[in-house]
Amino acid sequence: xxxxxxxxxxxxxxxxxxTCMIACIDKHDLPDGVLYRRVSEYTGGAWTRLEAxxxxxxxxxxxxxxxxxxxxxxxxxxxxxxxxxxxxxNGIVSVDHDKCVGCRYCEWGCPYSAPQFNEKLGKMxxxxxxxxxxxxxxxxxxxxxxxxxxxHYGEYAELxxxxxxxxxxxxxxxxxxxxxxxxxxxxxxxxxxxxKNGKISNPEEx
Numbered sequence: 245x246x247x248x249x250x251x252x253x254x255x256x257x258x259x260x261x262x263t264c265m266i267a268c269i270d271k272h273d274l275p276d277g278v279l280y281r282r283v284s285e286y287t288g289g290a291w292t293r294l295e296a297x298x299x300x301x302x303x304x305x306x307x308x309x310x311x312x313x314x315x316x317x318x319x320x321x322x323x324x325x326x327x328x329x330x331x332x333x334n335g336i337v338s339v340d341h342d343k344c345v346g347c348r349y350c351e352w353g354c355p356y357s358a359p360q361f362n363e364k365l366g367k368m369x370x371x372x373x374x375x376x377x378x379x380x381x382x383x384x385x386x387x388x389x390x391x392x393x394x395x396h397y398g399e400y401a402e403l404x405x406x407x408x409x410x411x412x413x414x415x416x417x418x419x420x421x422x423x424x425x426x427x428x429x430x431x432x433x434x435x436x437x438x439x440k441n442g443k444i445s446n447p448e449e450x
Contacts, residue, residue: 245334245378245379246334246335246378246398246399247333247334247335247399248316248335248399248400248401248425249314249334249335249336249373249378249397249398249399249400249425250313250314250397250398250399250400250403250425250426250427251311251313251387251395251396251397251425251426251427252395252396252397252398252403252407252426252427252428252429253308253309253394253395253396253426253427253428253429254393254394254395254396254429255306255307255308255394255413255428255429255430255431255434256394256429256430256431256432257392257393257394258283258306258307258308258309258392258394258395259307259392259394260283260285260307261391261392262283262449263389263390263391264281264283264309264386264387264389264390264395265279265281265282265283265309265386266389267385267386267388267389268280268281268311268371268385268386270385271374271385275362275363275364277363278360278361278362278369279360279449279450280311280312280358280360280369280370280371281309281310281311281371281386282309282310282311282357282449282450283307283308283309283310283446283449283450284307284308284310284415284444284446284449284450285305285306285307285444285445285446286305286306286307286308286414286415286435286442286443286444286445287303287304287305287442287443287445288303288304288305288435288441288442288443289301289302289303289304289441289442290302290303291303304433304435304442305433305445306431306433306434308413308415308416308428309386309394309395310356310416310426310450311358311371311386312337312356312358312359312370312371312373313356313358313422313424313425313426314331314335314336314337314373314424314425315337315422315423315424315425316422316423316424316425317421317422317423318331318337318354318422319350319353319354319355319421319422320337320350320351320353320354320358320359320370321337321350322353323349323350323352323353323354324349324350325345325347325349326343326344326345326347327340327343328340328341328342328343328344328345328368329344329350329359329368334375334378335425336372336373336375337358337370338370338372338375339359339367339368339369339370341365341367344367344368345367346361346365346366346367346368348361348368350368351368354422355417355421355422356416356417356422356424357450358370358371373397374386383397384397400425400427403427404427407427407429408427408429409427410426410427410428411427411428411429411430412424412426412428412437413428413430413434413435413436413437413439414434414435414436414437414438414439414441414442415439415442415443415444416428416437417437417438418437418438419437
């Protein structure tokens with residue numbers, strides 16, 4: 245098992261097909277309204293009319309697939325009053341349903357919307373990095389399903405050695421808040437974390 249599990253996302257390869265989302269929904273049999281992995285479409289820019297009557301533009305759009313980042317300093321764990329939300333020895337942040345009272349404090353605190361409330365259970369649920377697959381030496385469902393191989397997983401230090409130092413881009417928040425175990429390869433139009441130069445174009449999906 246991994247000790248500091250992390251995801252790596254190559255935004256230059258991601259086409260926004262959402263296959264990772266579908267694979268996650270299928271594996272965990274998620275109910276409507278509960279998404280452990282979400283794909284944001286971040287867009288911005290504008291067209292400007294020049295004096296000559298022509299136009300120039302700086303329009304951009306890119307996709308970012310995000311799930312729980314199993315952070316080094318998870319706010320969800322600190323927010324939980326019952327210790328149901330916890331980080332185990334393998335670095336995976338999980339929910340103990342025997343302790344969870346469904347107060348949703350973890351959901352409100354997480355800047356990535358990782359904890360998801362299951363109305364049928366009356367408890368919080370979330371990505372567990374497909375722990376059952378990891379224990380069998382398999383990749384998480386989202387990684388296996390990605391048709392463009394834009395999504396990878398592994399030990400954080402090994403991913404850094406292979407792909408380079410961590411980079412975080414918009415629409416993600418400042419990484420210093422929780423220290424997410426996530427590395428991102430930005431495309432040429434990528435905006436820095438916290439940027440106000442664009443917006444999420446599919447808010448109903450994320």
